[in-house]
Amino acid sequence: MRILVANVNTTASMTDAIAESARRVASPGTEIVGITPRFGADSCEGNFESYLAAIAVMDAVTSYPEPFDAVIQAGYGEHGREGLQELLDVPVVDITEAAASTAMYLGHKYSVVTTLDRTVPLIEDRLKLAGLDARCASVRASGLGVLELESDPGRAVEAIVREAREAVENDHAEVICLGCGGMAELEEKVTAATGVPIVDGVRAAVTIAEGLVRMGLSTSKVRTYATPRSKNITGWPFQS
Amino acid sequence: MRILVANVNTTASMTDAIAESARRVASPGTEIVGITPRFGADSCEGNFESYLAAIAVMDAVTSYPEPFDAVIQAGYGEHGREGLQELLDVPVVDITEAAASTAMYLGHKYSVVTTLDRTVPLIEDRLKLAGLDARCASVRASGLGVLELESDPGRAVEAIVREAREAVENDHAEVICLGCGGMAELEEKVTAATGVPIVDGVRAAVTIAEGLVRMGLSTSKVRTYATPRSKNITGWPFQS
Amino acid sequence: MRILVANVNTTASMTDAIAESARRVASPGTEIVGITPRFGADSCEGNFESYLAAIAVMDAVTSYPEPFDAVIQAGYGEHGREGLQELLDVPVVDITEAAASTAMYLGHKYSVVTTLDRTVPLIEDRLKLAGLDARCASVRASGLGVLELESDPGRAVEAIVREAREAVENDHAEVICLGCGGMAELEEKVTAATGVPIVDGVRAAVTIAEGLVRMGLSTSKVRTYATPRSKNITGWPFQS
Amino acid sequence: MRILVANVNTTASMTDAIAESARRVASPGTEIVGITPRFGADSCEGNFESYLAAIAVMDAVTSYPEPFDAVIQAGYGEHGREGLQELLDVPVVDITEAAASTAMYLGHKYSVVTTLDRTVPLIEDRLKLAGLDARCASVRASGLGVLELESDPGRAVEAIVREAREAVENDHAEVICLGCGGMAELEEKVTAATGVPIVDGVRAAVTIAEGLVRMGLSTSKVRTYATPRSKNITGWPFQS
Amino acid sequence: MRILVANVNTTASMTDAIAESARRVASPGTEIVGITPRFGADSCEGNFESYLAAIAVMDAVTSYPEPFDAVIQAGYGEHGREGLQELLDVPVVDITEAAASTAMYLGHKYSVVTTLDRTVPLIEDRLKLAGLDARCASVRASGLGVLELESDPGRAVEAIVREAREAVENDHAEVICLGCGGMAELEEKVTAATGVPIVDGVRAAVTIAEGLVRMGLSTSKVRTYATPRSKNITGWPFQS
Amino acid sequence: MRILVANVNTTASMTDAIAESARRVASPGTEIVGITPRFGADSCEGNFESYLAAIAVMDAVTSYPEPFDAVIQAGYGEHGREGLQELLDVPVVDITEAAASTAMYLGHKYSVVTTLDRTVPLIEDRLKLAGLDARCASVRASGLGVLELESDPGRAVEAIVREAREAVENDHAEVICLGCGGMAELEEKVTAATGVPIVDGVRAAVTIAEGLVRMGLSTSKVRTYATPRSKNITGWPFQS
Structure with a gap:
């Protein structure tokens, strides 16, 4: 596969x-x-x-x-x-949905710890549309940009652990989702520091x-995700 | 202006x-x-x-x-x-939001009549994210594609009026939003045929x-819609 | 008009x-x-x-x-x-609804800053019934009565700005609605002090x-807001 | 008492x-x-x-x-x-709330059968504000005005029973609330005809x-329902 | 009876x-x-x-x-x-539902003060299923186990009053439900200390x-709570 | 494993x-x-x-x-x-949750087809508590008891296919969950007959x-699902 x-x-x-x-x-x-x-x-x-x-x-x-x-x-x-x-x-x-649906098997409520504050509403909106928000306790920002996770992993772990603890203590999260594709390497350290399950979306x-x-299952094609209708498209695909 | x-x-x-x-x-x-x-x-x-x-x-x-x-x-x-x-x-x-927020000043519940059935979930999702779905009675499809509205306006009016009537009688809509940018020309005919206010989003x-x-108001820049951060972008703008 | x-x-x-x-x-x-x-x-x-x-x-x-x-x-x-x-x-x-629907075009979440704490639930209830509450971050009270807004505008601005800042920082509001018909004159000062769009309902x-x-639109008369039925009414209109 | x-x-x-x-x-x-x-x-x-x-x-x-x-x-x-x-x-x-909270002890979902269609949204709104709507299957109108209940009880029973049956069969109601203060006398007949519990709000x-x-309990006076502030009121009480 | x-x-x-x-x-x-x-x-x-x-x-x-x-x-x-x-x-x-539906007649929002933190989600889940959660401001834990209520009533009152006050001041509760079958004896003292109505579920x-x-009403038997079907059951009733 | x-x-x-x-x-x-x-x-x-x-x-x-x-x-x-x-x-x-969270990766809305009508509210309640109900289009009953699935698989397939089709056509489901542990063997036939993805919960x-x-993940033990406190239990485990 x-x-x-x-x-x-x-x-x-x-x-x-x-x-x-x-x-x-x-x-x-x-x-x-x-x-x-x-x-x-x-x-x-x-x-x-x-x-x-x-x-x-x-x-x-x-x-x-x-x-x-x-x-x-x-x-x-x-x-x-x-x-x-x-x-x-x-x-x-x-991965936003994968982390959320997985977290929901592990605790009553989960929180997401992401990068910058400005991305919090995007994540909240995706969870709402996906219908996976009812058990989301909070989406919290570590304040670090995506590329800082790579360039300064020590500081990243510290910031994420701090927000994860706040999520557990104040928001009643029982599971934490790492809210960025590039956070997976931090999983072990965050788990060790918080004592709750940490879910990496990837x-x-x-x-x-x-x-x-x-299971042999794939996207339903009867309505929302039906193959696009054949039509005149200008400028796509871009590489052509 | x-x-x-x-x-x-x-x-x-x-x-x-x-x-x-x-x-x-x-x-x-x-x-x-x-x-x-x-x-x-x-x-x-x-x-x-x-x-x-x-x-x-x-x-x-x-x-x-x-x-x-x-x-x-x-x-x-x-x-x-x-x-x-x-x-x-x-x-x-x-215009999806403009039609909805306007309709909410005119009746207790509103419905949207759009083009193809496959676009119904997109409209529902946009209304949900916009927080304008609580008074949406239904989103209904006329079954006509976008370009058919232009090419066959008579049939378009007929199909839209049929769904609008269903929305009023079965879904308890009191106002109808025309769910396509290209439907505005049909407004008068649909109004005449249904007897309820018809809102064109444009x-x-x-x-x-x-x-x-x-009022001198514009988009808040404090969080979600802040100006994008300066960063390396490849291939944008497309015309360059 | x-x-x-x-x-x-x-x-x-x-x-x-x-x-x-x-x-x-x-x-x-x-x-x-x-x-x-x-x-x-x-x-x-x-x-x-x-x-x-x-x-x-x-x-x-x-x-x-x-x-x-x-x-x-x-x-x-x-x-x-x-x-x-x-x-x-x-x-x-x-005006409660006008402020809310307008604020929703300007930011992801809005808050209302009103007068006394006891009026907060009334505003929350109106927004809920209007279906405009999903993006309301909070309704906050300045603690000043309606008439104090007129009699002591300086103190009013101060109290409103304080709550508006709390709404932005703690409740993640990106827009503030002035929650009283008599607050319009304060708009400029509150805008200057908070840096977010301020919406006056009037x-x-x-x-x-x-x-x-x-647009030639008015209230739908098919159901909820149909003209009252003709009936025996005692004591109305009051001036008669 | x-x-x-x-x-x-x-x-x-x-x-x-x-x-x-x-x-x-x-x-x-x-x-x-x-x-x-x-x-x-x-x-x-x-x-x-x-x-x-x-x-x-x-x-x-x-x-x-x-x-x-x-x-x-x-x-x-x-x-x-x-x-x-x-x-x-x-x-x-x-009585709207009393009927609803009582019905919720008797079945998984309840419906209300009221008088005219135009009063349905009023009842829905009251239940929503009261937070008693989550288990409301439907609010249905019998089509009879309030005074017709008195003047033609036979027809009233028939119309109410018809809607009650629809509520049970189509809306999955398990309990019916009689949606008018003047319906109490019809309770026995409607119960006999439908086989589900019938709740009269009064x-x-x-x-x-x-x-x-x-229990010695009364309205909390700490916030929403505090005694009105002392102020200048014109024209009240009306009889004075 | x-x-x-x-x-x-x-x-x-x-x-x-x-x-x-x-x-x-x-x-x-x-x-x-x-x-x-x-x-x-x-x-x-x-x-x-x-x-x-x-x-x-x-x-x-x-x-x-x-x-x-x-x-x-x-x-x-x-x-x-x-x-x-x-x-x-x-x-x-x-009693969870009885306390909630009663509290809703007494104030705009209610809170529950229960025993241990681990029981909070159980209560929240019961209220959600019962459809009585819309006006629940919070469920708070006193931190005392069920049996400690009996063994140390003085400390119990103190802890419950502390949480009740927090609920009123921070969560905007106007009524408090005592969240344990064994708390009824504490009602008077908690009422005296908080000044809001205290509801005991029993x-x-x-x-x-x-x-x-x-009223001659009992559980509807048409669907959810119909009498169990006759079938082979092993090991029940336990005392046999 | x-x-x-x-x-x-x-x-x-x-x-x-x-x-x-x-x-x-x-x-x-x-x-x-x-x-x-x-x-x-x-x-x-x-x-x-x-x-x-x-x-x-x-x-x-x-x-x-x-x-x-x-x-x-x-x-x-x-x-x-x-x-x-x-x-x-x-x-x-x-399995109720597994089927639902899986179905949500395959289509915009899913329906469940279960056995008897009386079990529908149980499934709805579990999905609500699990926070997996927002994209559930309907829970439908085939009318067959659990044991009839085994004893008469032909009739079972027919009844399930009928309800699955109704769910797709009327309720806008794009995926069907088989709502019983014992339905897995029917999966292929139902898939063939409906043309939408069929999810078996097991x-x-x-x-x-x-x-x-x-992933090395298990239930969070910080709150809701913490190990039971040590206490005096009578009559458990039953086999002792």
């Missing part, structure tokens, strides 16, 4: 880190392929960049030359998952995608 | 029709400028096309060469409004945009 | 201030007429006074001797809007009422 | 019927006193009449010359309960009011 | 205290019978114990040898009420159960 | 069928062990039987003599999952349980 793990930003080292993390929980026989968009921002921290990434991920996935069995959209709180579902016949798993998405493939 | 009315598809005749409709309710002194995206589909009827339109509208609006006072996103149930709000300092009004958006400008 | 702006209390100086504020955003050609109830309390700060005002406003509006095009109910969180809608054929706009209501009239 | 049962319309025969029905479930030692407003409509079937009734009931209750232990607001879906709570130190029970309210008095 | 008040734990002294408290509000002619489960935990403070209690209460109630008119399930936030409703023809009243349940019996 | 799949009824042939179905999607190296309660009903179709099953499953799981890595509660809409989570250190997955639960184990 081959699973594409699509980074939402153009930073290749982050794609590698995400794919590496995904491989740690993949079953034997599952090939994880990290893909990086050909255009867009080097980090997504807002709606403009996220909408650009939505299209860039569709571009990258649909131009991938080999067959694949599932796609993971590895951006937290990002736009675009519904478009991928229309364009593809294989299952699409968004890893959660790998297990869910594998499960869907194993 | 100059208001840009951004069509979401590449069909220029539809841009003209939308702008013409907008002018009918614009105040003296308001200049309505219709703009057409440089890429994307000739009609938006699903998520893929809508995400492409989101970026295409941002491209078209940000490359408009003259100053302007407000922008209307003239696609019903489409993605992208949040991105425009980040990129601009002037108010942005989405016209509603014009009055709201004018009001915001007159 | 003539718009009646109905104060909910019997304090004529407040009617004047409200009407004056309304005129600042009215279009050329719009006549703003302030009306004061003939009975009721000199300030509304609770349910008893608000119910009395509901009837007093209906009495004042229906006995206004000239034709008019729209009515603004200029009390924040007050009862009675639905009754006016039944009695009239022209649009009725409540002004917002003027732009919405004008828009409805310009 | 003396309980005032306040009719919301001016039809004295209906007051008598309501009081008579209340007496059937009152405990020994409880005196039921029916009171009729001195002004207002002879039947309440919409917001205008209901707002007028709100004030008329406050007028009638506060001018009642003897001491009393609780008040029942015997109009279904009517305004005004919050005002009574502010004005009085004894408990106030609204009777439910009597048992709840008695319970509150017996 | 005979009402069974079923304790959920095996501590007989607590059964006695609960029954004694129930008698204080029971009408003349109502016999209160306390029953104690034959198996289970000596205090219920979590889901395992609560599920065990659910079955133990069904066992105890269905093996009670005399006729009875209603049953009160006297555990706060416990499982099992739905099972009792299926097994019995007489009304069943849960007493509230007595008045509601009496009211249902007096 | 060993996963216990706990049937909720005492019918051993159904345990075998459930375990057999689970094995079809289990990874190589995963051992599926079906366990049957020692007491309870031969089929669960209501609250009484479900509460009994809750305790019986806890009894069966905690007395299983070998180590295991995860538990699947294989009853649809049943009580008890929270108790198992308290008693165990390994993950617990309920199989979904296997993939989720395996994923949790592979």
Whole structure:
């Protein structure tokens, strides 16, 4: 089974880190392929960049030359998952949703700890649309940008642990979701420091995608995610 | 005051029709400028096309060469409004929301009558995110595609009136929103046939945009819609 | 176009201030007429006074001797809007709702800053019924009574700014609604002090009422707001 | 213990019927006193009449010359309960709420069968504000006016039974609330015809009011229902 | 009228205290019978114990040898009420729900003060399922276990009063529900210390159960709570 | 990895069928062990039987003599999952929730098709508590009892397909969950007949349980599902 793990930003080292993390929980026989968009921002921290990434991920996935069995959209709180579902016949798993649905098996309430405060409403909106918000205790920001997670992991762990503790003590979270595709490497340290289950969205998405493939299930095509109608499109695909 | 009315598809005749409709309710002194995206589909009827339109509208609006006072996103149930709000300092009004908030001043419950069934969930999702769904009785599809509204207006009126009547009689709607940027010309006929107020989103958006400008109000920049952070972006703007 | 702006209390100086504020955003050609109830309390700060005002406003509006095009109910969180809608054929706009629907075009979440703590639940209830509460971050009380706003504007600004800042910092509001008909004069100072858009309900209501009239739209008469049935009524109208 | 049962319309025969029905479930030692407003409509079937009734009931209750232990607001879906709570130190029970909270002890979902279609949204709104709507399957209209219940009880039973059956079969109601103060006499016949528990709001309210008095409980005065502030009021009380 | 008040734990002294408290509000002619489960935990403070209690209460109630008119399930936030409703023809009243529905007649919002923090989510879940959570401001824990209420009433009052005050001041509760079957004796002291109405679930349940019996109402048998189908059951009843 | 799949009824042939179905999607190296309660009903179709099953499953799981890595509660809409989570250190997955969270990756809305109408509210309640109801279009009953699924599979397929089609056409479901532990064998036929993805809860639960184990995640013990406090328990475990 081959699973594409699509980074939402153009930073290749982050794609590698995400794919590496995904491989740690993949079953034997599952090939994880990290893909990086050909255009867009080097980090997504807002709606403009996220909408650009939505299209860039569709571009990258649909131009991938080999067959694949599932796609993971590895951006937290990002736009675009519904478009991928229309364009593809294989299952699409968004890491924001994967983290949330996994966390809900582990505790009564969960919180998300993400990067910048400005991305909090994006994540809240995605959870609301996904219908996975009823047991979300809070979405908290560590105050660090996406690229700072890579450049200063020590400070990142500290900030995330601080917010995770606040979430447990004040918001009554019992589980914490790491709210960024690039946080997986921090999982062990945050777990050790907080004593509650820590869910990484990428890893959660790998297990869910594998499960869907194993059950032979894919996106329903009867209504919302039906294949796009044939029509005149200008300027797409972008690489042409 | 100059208001840009951004069509979401590449069909220029539809841009003209939308702008013409907008002018009918614009105040003296308001200049309505219709703009057409440089890429994307000739009609938006699903998520893929809508995400492409989101970026295409941002491209078209940000490359408009003259100053302007407000922008209307003239696609019903489409993605992208949040991105425009980040990129601009002037108010942005989405017609899905404009129709809904206007309808709520006119009756206890409202319904939306749109084009194809597959676009119903997109509209429902936008209303949910906008927090304008609590008084939405239903979103109903006429079964006609966007371009059929132009090519066969007689059949369009008939189908819309049929669904509008169902909405009033079965779903307890007291007001009907026309769920497509290109439906404005049908307003009078639908009103005559149903006896309830009919709200066209483009016209509603014009009055709201004018009001915001007159009050000196624009998008809050403190959090969700703050100007994007400065970062490395590849391949944007597209025309460069 | 003539718009009646109905104060909910019997304090004529407040009617004047409200009407004056309304005129600042009215279009050329719009006549703003302030009306004061003939009975009721000199300030509304609770349910008893608000119910009395509901009837007093209906009495004042229906006995206004000239034709008019729209009515603004200029009390924040007050009862009675639905009754006016039944009695009239022209649009009725409540300032609580006008402020909320306007704020929702400007930021992801809004807060209301009102007068006394005891009026907070009234405002929350009106927003809930109007289906405009989903994006309300909080309703906060400044602790000042309605009449103190007039008598001590300096202290009023200070108290309102304090609560507005709390709303932005703690409740994640991005826009503030001034939760009292008599607060409009404070708008500029509060805006300057907080850096977020400040919405005055009366002004917002003027732009919405004008828009409805310009679009030729009025209250739906098919169900909830149908004209009252003919029946035996004792003691009404009160002035007879 | 003396309980005032306040009719919301001016039809004295209906007051008598309501009081008579209340007496059937009152405990020994409880005196039921029916009171009729001195002004207002002879039947309440919409917001205008209901707002007028709100004030008329406050007028009638506060001018009642003897001491009393609780008040029942015997109009279904009517305004005004919050005002009574502010004005009085004894408990106030609204029959719309009493029927709903009672029905919730008897089945998983309940429906309300009321008079005219136009009163349905009023009842829905009251249940929503009361926070008693989550288990409401539907509010259905029999199509008969309030006074027709008295004048043609046979037809009333037939219409109510028809809607009650629809509620059970289609809306999955397991309990039916009779949605009008004047329906109590129909209870036995409707019960016999439908086979589900039928709740009359007036009777439910009597048992709840008695319970509150017996427990020594009354309206909290710390915030929403605090006694009105002392202020200048013109034209109230009306009889003066 | 005979009402069974079923304790959920095996501590007989607590059964006695609960029954004694129930008698204080029971009408003349109502016999209160306390029953104690034959198996289970000596205090219920979590889901395992609560599920065990659910079955133990069904066992105890269905093996009670005399006729009875209603049953009160006297555990706060416990499982099992739905099972009792299926097994019995007489009304069943849960004290969590009785306290909530009673509190809602007394103030705009209520809070619950319970024992241990771990029982808070159980109570929140019961209120949510019962559809009585919309006006619940908070569920707070005093930090004392069930049996400590009996063994150290002075400390119990202190802890409950502290949380009740927090609920009123910070959560905007206007009424407090005592969130444990064994707290009734503390009612007077907590009332005196907080100045808001204090609702004991057992007493509230007595008045509601009496009211249902007096109205001749009992559990609807058409769907959710229909009598169990006849089938092969192993190991039940346990005492056989 | 060993996963216990706990049937909720005492019918051993159904345990075998459930375990057999689970094995079809289990990874190589995963051992599926079906366990049957020692007491309870031969089929669960209501609250009484479900509460009994809750305790019986806890009894069966905690007395299983070998180590295991995860538990699947294989009853649809049943009580008890929270108790198992308290008693165990390994993950617990309920099939009602597993089917729902899986379906949400496959379509915009899902429906459940279950056995008898009386079990519909139980399933709705479990989904509500789990916070997985926002995208549930409907829960529909086939009208067949649990044991009829085994005894008359042809009729079962027909009835389930009929309701599944109704769900897709009328309720706008895009995915169907088979709402009974014993329906897995029908999956292929129902899929073929409806053209939408069909989710079997047991199989979904296997993939989720395996994923949790592979990620090293288990139930959070900080609050709701903390290990039960040590206390005096009478009559448990039952087999002693």
